[in-house]
Amino acid sequence: MSKLHFTDDHEWIRLEGDVATVGITDYAQEQLGDVVFVELPEAGTALEKGKEAATVESVKAASEIYAPLDGEVTEANAALADDPAKVNSDPQGEGWFFKMTLADSSQLDSLMDEAAYKAFVETL
Amino acid sequence: MSDTADDLKQTPLHGLHLELGGRMVPFAGYAMPVQYPAGIMAEHQQTRSAAGLFDVSHMGQVTLSDGGDGSAAAAALEALVPADVQGLAPGRSRYSFFTNDAGGILDDLMITRRPDGLFLVVNAACKDADLAHLQAGLAGKAEVRMDETAGLLALQGPAAAAVLSRLAPEVAEMSFMTQIEVVLEGAPCRVSRSGYTGEDGYEIAVPGAAAEALARRLLAEPEVEAIGLGARDSLRLEAGLCLYGHDIDATTTPVEAGLTWAIQKRRREEGGFPGAEVIQRQLAEGPARRRVGLRPEGRAPVREGAELQDGQGAVVGRVTSGGFGPSVGAPVAMGYLEAGLAAPETAVTALVRGRELPCRVAKLPFAPHRYHRG
Structure with missing residues (x-):
């Protein structure tokens, strides 16, 4: 089982080989409510850590999703176009947002592990 | 929070x-x-x-009493709203709005005639201002009381x-x-x-x-x-219903907002409410812009504040409410468009995060009203 990393913007990152899969956490989907649309970056998009990477729309509002790391998008989750509710039903599985290569894998060290993220969520 | x-x-x-x-x-x-x-x-x-x-x-519940059967309060309230309040029988309600001298809307409200006065329900965000407006406008004619509890x-x-x-x-x-x-x-x-x-x-x-x-x-x-x-x-x-502060406000008139059904015939003719000249002129000549329904193509919601453009890229309006319509199963929105573009099926473009999203003007409401008309 590959290790999960977390940001304080409630994203998860799973690194498999050179490629990181990115999505939002269960806490985030719970806060957003029913997701009705996700705008994802296209393959080839250069991402800069902390800059806008995607937009997730709930019934009520649009929320920006920030790039957790520097790198380049290799694939967006096309299944979310037809079924954005996957973000609610399976945020850390089928509801993933995009895959990316990492420009600098040492950036992962600044992220939280699962235990630290859990502790962080409990403070909110 | x-x-x-x-x-x-x-x-x-x-x-x-x-x-x-x-x-x-x-x-x-x-x-x-x-x-x-x-x-x-x-x-x-x-x-x-x-x-x-x-x-x-949270909404404001206001009682107007005149010490009599409410007819004096009804006559006095007509100085602030364009509804036919005097023609309202006891036990009947009407939707209306407080207008300003430019014909803009200060708040929208429900007016109900009681056997001994009037009962109003106003928006939470406006209720303190409404209370002051009523007390000033009805001074000496009716007692205005808001029930805070x-x-x-x-x-x-x-x-x-x-x-x-x-x-x-x-x-x-x-x-x-x-x-x-x-x-x-x-x-x-x-x-x-x-x-x-x-x-x-x-x-x-x-x-x-x-x-x-x-x-x-x-x-x-x-x-x-x-x-x-x-x-x-x-x-x-x-349901195509306006939200005050979004779809209607002090800069939108009832004619632009498509709410002329709430200005009864006698009031259209007689005027006598704030902004009557502007509203009567717009009734006669048509307004420069109109509130419309909008159906964005695709699944991306178009939200409040999005600019609307025509085929040539000129700004022709703005979205005032928008989101996903769970019963419609698609995004829905309302906004204002230049009157010449307000006909159903007219194609316009909404700007969302720098992208152009095609929309069509749609008839309101998006979901049919199912009121019990008795």
Whole structure:
């Protein structure tokens, strides 16, 4: 089982080989409510850590999703176009947002592990 | 949220919202539930398919009394609103708005004629300003009193009549936009057949101390669930109903907003309300812009503030409310467009995050009204 990393913007990152899969956490989907649309970056998009990477729309509002790391998008989750509710039903599985290569894998060290993220969520 | 929670006012149902798992957010100075654990989508569908109970106790409940039968108060109120208030029979309600000298809308409200005066319901965010406006405008003609402690519940949906009839059979026969006094769960209430969802239903003014018991009694009925502000907004948007401060405000006139049905014939002819010249001229010549419904293509919602462009890229309007319509199953929006572009099926473009999203002008409402016209 590959290790999960977390940001304080409630994203998860799973690194498999050179490629990181990115999505939002269960806490985030719970806060957003029913997701009705996700705008994802296209393959080839250069991402800069902390800059806008995607937009997730709930019934009520649009929320920006920030790039957790520097790198380049290799694939967006096309299944979310037809079924954005996957973000609610399976945020850390089928509801993933995009895959990316990492420009600098040492950036992962600044992220939280699962235990630290859990502790962080409990403070909110 | 937590740093301002202490400053927020609470409705009589505050404890019940917390008990039901309501997610409380600041709204017009009150802590209000935006949703319960079921979520906005489920709460919306619940209201369209059975019945939803809404806490709208944050709204302002104002009584106007003139010491007589209310006719003096009705005549005086006509100086502030373009509705035919004098023509309103006791027990009947009308939608109206306070206008300013430019014909803009200061707030929208419900006016009900009582045997001894008038009963108004105004928006929470405007209620202090409305109270001052009424007191200044009606000075010497009517006593203006706002009840800060009363509760206001809305029971909405196709099962609302069956549910409320179990508590008071006489509500079943009420027609849309009428009001009666009824004892519910031992408390004297004013029940109106009206609402803000496009569905049949009731709005119930209840003494604050009795509000929670009544809410619990209604929630105990199998058809009823608690509904938050999130679904209230998606329901009213699908029903094509204006939200003050968004679709209408001090810079939009009733003619531009498509609300001329709420200005009765006598008032159109006689005027005598703030901004009458502007409104009468727009009635005669047509307004320069109109409120329209918009259906974005695709699934991306188009939200408030998005600019609207014509085929040449010129800015021709702006979105004032937008989101996803759970019953429509697609994004829906309202906004203002130049009058020449306001016909249904006209193609326009909305700018969303720098991208051009094609939209078509659509007839309102998006979800058919199902009022009980009796």
